[in-house]
Amino acid sequence: MIPPPRPQRWHAQRRGRPFLVGSAAVVGSMAAVAVVLVYTAAASPPRQSATYVDPVLGGAPACQPTRNDQLVRGNGTGSTASGPDVILAFQYAYYVSRSGTDARAVTTPDAAVPSVEVISAGINSVPAGTQHCVLVSPMADGRFDVVITEIRPTAAIRTYRQFVTVTAGSGPVSIVKIAPPS
Known part of the structure; x- marks a missing residue:
């Protein structure tokens, strides 16, 4: 004799169990992650806010002084x-004071740097209100690797x-030479 088929209802319940188990695992994992994040945030020290801006370094939201x-x-x-x-003084003269004379004043008289007139022409090609950020890294040979980022209006x-x-x-200290990377 052939046994009677099992009711469909039993199969439907069995198929739903892996879904329930998987869902419970996902919810449990998310809860664990949330607990870790809350405790990590509570345990980390409060962020320091700057109450004094070093005028030599400057600083702005896009250029945090370091x-x-x-x-x-x-x-x-x-x-x-x-x-x-x-280097900061030269770039400040270029972007903020907008003065070729002030920029050239921090170089040696015989520096391998353009003349006041050429620097002034370069300044005039940059829109007033352009913000800048300067990154200066020392190189092994005594030069400095300088990256200037300008954000125009x-x-x-x-x-x-x-x-x-x-x-x-x-x-x-004065600037002796400004050259492209080599």
Whole structure:
């Protein structure tokens, strides 16, 4: 004798069980991830907000100032205290003061840098209100690898890379040469 077929209802219940088990596993995993995220956020220290902006480094939302042995980033006034600072001073004169004279003032008189007139023409080709961010990294040969990012008022972003050589020794630091990467 042939046994009677099993009712369809039993098969329907059996097919739904893997779905229920899988759904429960997904929900459980999501709950575990949520718990970990909540505890991680609660355990992390509060973020520091800047209450003082270093005028030499500058800073803006798109150019957070950074200074360590391998990198200086900023858009501040700069100074003649170090290689990275004199590079910041040159770029500040170019983008903020918009003065070829001020830019050339932080170079040596015989520097391999364009004249005041050529620098001024370059400045005039950049729209007023253009923001900039300068990244300065020291190179093994004493030069600096400089990346300048400009954000124009139209939101167009341009990036330039230069190798900059500065004076060595005591006293104020000046730029000796600005050249394309080589």
